[in-house]
Amino acid sequence: MGKVGKLFRTTAFKLSIAYLLLFSIGAGLVLTRVGARVKEVLDEQIEQTVEAEIRALSEQYAQGGLRQLTTAVERRVRAPGGSLYLLMTHAGDVIVGNIEPPKIAPGGGRELVEMTYQRRGEPGEVHPALMRLFLIPGGFRLLIGHDIEDHQVLRDILRRALGISLFWLVLVGAFGGLFVAHRMLERVDVMSDSARRIMAGDMNERLAVSGAGDELDRLAENFNAMLERISELMTGLREVSDNIAHDLKTPLTRLRNRAEAALRGSAQNGEHREALAAVIDESDSLIRVFNALLMIARAEAGYSSDNLGAYDADAVVNDIVEMYEPVAEEQGVRLEAVTQPGLTVTGSRELLGQAVVNLVDNALKYGSRGEKPGIDVSAKRVGDRIEIIVADHGPGIAPADRERVVGRFVRLENSRSRPGSGLGLSMASAVARLHHGVLRIEDNEPGLRVVLSLPAMRAAVSRSERA
Known part of the structure; x- marks a missing residue:
């Protein structure tokens, strides 16, 4: 009973019943109108x-x-059919006809009147008819009509x-609604079990997909x-937890050992200051790592403390290249920027700036050791x-x-000798996803x-196409 009750409570069954009622009302109105129209046509005939x-x-x-009229009426009375005739004098005496004089005769108008009659020789049997009274000079009256009992039979048949059509319609519709509700409930139950x-x-x-679309x-x-997205986020959370446990254990241990060594030894003030400076450096490194992890988490969650809005990516790139030019000069590396104006994007300016900073910083750390120590930063429109391209x-x-290098805390063998946390490319990839973009790593040959x-930004694209 519980399962049947669930079928009756389903939305599919309720919608089926609602459609059934509407269709039944429509069918009833149509058939009623058909019956009325049939009556009108027969009455006109x-x-x-x-x-x-x-x-x-x-x-x-x-x-x-009158003699020829009487003869004509007698001839019509003997003919088979549903026509009715009655010729009477002004006093109501019957001259000729096939019906008894009615108790209430119709008026002498031009319209047919529906009334009942009795055939001559069939007392007690009343039949319906449409009749009209025709007045003849001399006071004679001629009542002419037609039996409409077959019309009533036709209306009864309709x-x-x-009634039978509506009965079967309701019956089939109810079973159809139960069938649809049962099929729908089966799929919903499967989804509920999966949930x-x-x-x-x-x-x-x-959740199962039937393929019906x-x-x-x-x-x-x-x-x-x-x-899938939740699983990716949970996997990323587990990876972050594992990476923090493995990659931050060493600097935390080193930080603690230096602090203990400074406390145990009989070092002078200068040595204490060096130990404290080393501790501060290690602390700053840890803070940078945690800030990077926080920024990656915010980017992957699609959230930024700044309001998301429109800004020029070319201005962001030029500002960052200008900021890093002194550092590049100290390392003897050529750093150049080539940008197109009006490269408007929508998103977080802070996060995009941090992503470009990471790419330029990585290029200075690992890409300035070749035969041509130079870094080219460009921003252009492609379709x-x-x-935004950083090439070294x-x-x-x-x-x-x-593909592996964009993961958190991933550092290749040839880069472990240089300072870093292995979060730069991971951060840039997360920012790209936040802006509905992608980060590609290619060969610069x-x-x-x-x-x-x-x-x-769409508006920016339209303006450039008009230009």
Whole structure:
């Protein structure tokens, strides 16, 4: 009973019943109108027949008077059919006819009147008819009509057909609604079971997609996409936790050992100051790591403390290159920027600036050791996208490591001798995803070419196309 009750409570069943009621009302109105129209057509045919009879009998009377009219009526009375005739004197005496004089005779108008009659020789049997009274000079009256009992039979047949049709319509519609509700409930129950397994901790479970392309399939596909995103975020959270546990353990241990060594020894003030300076350096390094992790988390979550808005990416690139020019000069590295004006994007200026800073900083650290110590930073439009490119002429990254290097705390063997946390490219990749873009790592032949590809602001694209 519980399962049947669930079927009756489903939205599919309620919608089926609602459609059934609306369709039944519509079908009833249509059949009622058909019946009324059939009656109108039959009445019109009877009216035309009666009019023709009156004209013909009027001609008979005009040609031969009452005797010829009586003869014509007698001839019509003997003919089979549903026509009714009654010729009477002004006193109501019957001259000729096939019906009894009515108790209430119709008026002498031109319209047909629905009334009842009795056939002569059949007392007690009352039948319906449409009649008209025709007045003849001399006070004679001629009542002409047509039996409409078959019309009532036809209307009764239509009413019965309507009732039977509505009965079967309701019956089939109810079973159809239950069938649809049952199928819908089966799919919803499957989805509910999958959702319960997901809530129980099975994050690999996904909602079943039937392939019909209906609204439940679209809901399941969107829900599965959401689960994929949640799984990615949870995997990233686990990786961050593991990376923090492994990669921050060494600097924290080193920090603690230096502090203990400074406390245990009999060092002078200068040595204490050196120990404290080393502790501060280690602390700053840890703070930078945590800030980078926080910024990556904010970018991957699609959140920034700054309001997301439109800004010029070329201005961001020029500011950062100008800031790093003194550092590049000290290292003897050529740092140049080539940008196009009006490269408007929508997002977080702070996060994009930090991503470009990371790319330029990585290029200075690892890409300035080649035969051509130079770094080229460019920003240009490519179709409907804006590409920020940082290219160097250093040793580059092997193709097999280019996907792995964007992970958190990933540092290749040839870069472990230099300071860093392994979060720069991971941060840039997260910022690209926040801006609905992508980070590509390519070969610069020689060196490395990192491309930050972002969608251009639509209004900006339209202005450039008009220009």
